Amino acid sequence: MDFSKYREDFPILKRKISGNDLIFFDNGATTQKPNQVIDAITDYYKNYNSNIHRSVYTLGNESEKIYEESKQLVKEFIKASSYEEIIYTSGTTESLNFIARILEQDVSEGDEIILTYMEHHANIIPWQQLAKRKNLVLKYLELDEEGRISIKQLEEFITDKTKIVSMCHASNVLGNINPVYKIGELLKDKDVYFVVDAAQSVPHLKIDVQKMNCDFLAFSAHKMCGPTGIGVLYGKKHLLEKFDPVEFGGGMIGIVEETLATWAILPDKFEAGTPLLAQAAGLGAAIKYLDSIGLENIEKYTKELTEYMYSELSKIDNIEIYGTKNIEDRVSLITFNLVGVHPHDLTSFLDAKGICIRAGHQCTQPLLGKLGTYSVARASLYLYNTKEEIDFFIQTLKETKEFFDNEF
Ligand SMILES: Cc1ncc(COP(=O)(O)O)c(C=O)c1O
Structure with a gap:
């Protein structure tokens, strides 16, 4: 399938940065529109443009139709x-904060929350705060040398005090895809809420919340070609009905x-104030756009790119690449460190050639502590x-490395 034609759809790709074509490899942070x-x-x-719910006139009805179609x-x-299970929020972060506050209604002192060491801060801090308010215990699933969690350890962690298991579907640093469908199956008969942070998976993988058997799921529109300022909180209907x-x-x-x-x-019960109307129109258009290409085609194409980038990066001396070596178990992002080159220096050198990647702690300080570093570089790919672009990126990486090898 020829993906080059889709580049025409993204006006920003015509931009020049320092005289170079823009190469946008920061799609894990946000995608282009x-x-x-x-x-x-x-x-x-x-x-x-008009407000909904309270407008008994044509324009308001049309606006409401756009909002409902988006949902x-x-x-x-x-x-x-059901449609009633879809709540709009400002993004994954707000969805996860919401979920923690919703589940606050059903936890008591000593209850346990299980997370993993690969979580984004957005899937750590809301639980820490909840744990502080209600005297709960946080437990973190360990990662093996390729950053994988073990279902066996999860089984060992679960006690009759376990109330919540919350984890990312795909890690924003390791790229690893967690076995959330198997975990959903495991938790099926247990009195445990299963929460999935799908920020990095929804843009790449077909999601089936019913098969996943998650109770709640969160993601952001801006990481899947949609606008900033809108995200989704999915919750099982009977739970959204039960909680205040x-x-x-x-x-x-x-x-x-x-x-x-x-x-x-439902779903209005969880959406206080004027809804995210223009953003919902944008999110609806993003889904139509991805559907028109086919998510499975996007996954196949970006996997091919990831495999190529992984093999080219692996050929560089003194490079540390994090996460699983199995491309099938990854989404299309690769996090690495070039020994002797600080990720911020690397990013600045790449920026001078028009290439955008991300450097720093990636909002995952506990994970970076486990990896024995405090800063990493991440290149993340998408359909355009x-x-x-990967060849030019690799060549620029090599030049940067040579510069630092000769300098110091
Ligand atoms: C795994 C993961 N969770 C949560 C978030 C937070 O998303 P947002 O900033 O859109 O709320 C991100 C953002 O990078 C992420 O990668």
Whole structure:
């Protein structure tokens, strides 16, 4: 399948940086936006802008239709069983914070939360804070030399105090894909909430929340060609029905009296205030765009690129590459360190050639502690990247390394 044609859809790829073509290898942080998404947002503001729920007029009804269509698309994209299970938030971070506050209603002192050592800070700190408020215990699953968790250890960790298991589907540093479908199966008959941070997997892998048997799942639109400012909180309907909302205001109520209020039905119950309207139009357009290419085609193409980049990086002397060596068990990102070159220096050298990668702790300080470092470089790929870009990136890496080898 020829992916080069899709580059035309991304206007930013025409940009020059320091006289060079832009090579965007920071897709794990955020992806670029195709015209289809940019146009959907502009079209929304130009032709439909109006608030929903309370507008009994044509424009408001049209706006509401766009919002609901976007949610239907999300529902189908992750195979949720109902539209009511899809809550819009500002992104993965807010979704995970929400989930922690929702589950606060069903934990008590001494209960245990199981995380892994590869979590993004967004899937650590909300649980730490919950643990502080309610005197809970946090347990971290260890990683092997290729950064893999063990289901056996998870089984050993689970006690009758275990209340929550929360983990990423794919690590933003190691690239490793966790066996969340198997874990969902394992937790099926246990009285444990299973939470999945799917920020790095939803852009690459077909998700089926019902097969995964997760209770909650979180992801961000901006990592899958959608706009910033909107993300998804998926929750099983019976749980969203059971728990009280955690934010309050307009749009989420049934009846309000001086001293009490009742809640709207799902999904409005968890969406206080004016919904993310233009963002929802953009997210809907992003899903349509990815569907038009086919997520399985995107996965196949970006895996090929990742395999090529991995093999080219492996040929460089004194390079440390993190995560599993099995490309099949990875999403399309590779984190590494060139011995003797600080990741920030490397990033600056690459930037001078128009190449964007990420350097630093990647919001995973506990993981970096385990890896014995405090800073790493990460190159992450998406559907508009090419083999030629990888060649130029590798050549620039080698030149940078040579410069530092000769300098020091
Ligand atoms: C695994 C993972 N979880 C959570 C997040 C947070 O996403 P956001 O900043 O969109 O809320 C990220 C962002 O990089 C991530 O990679």
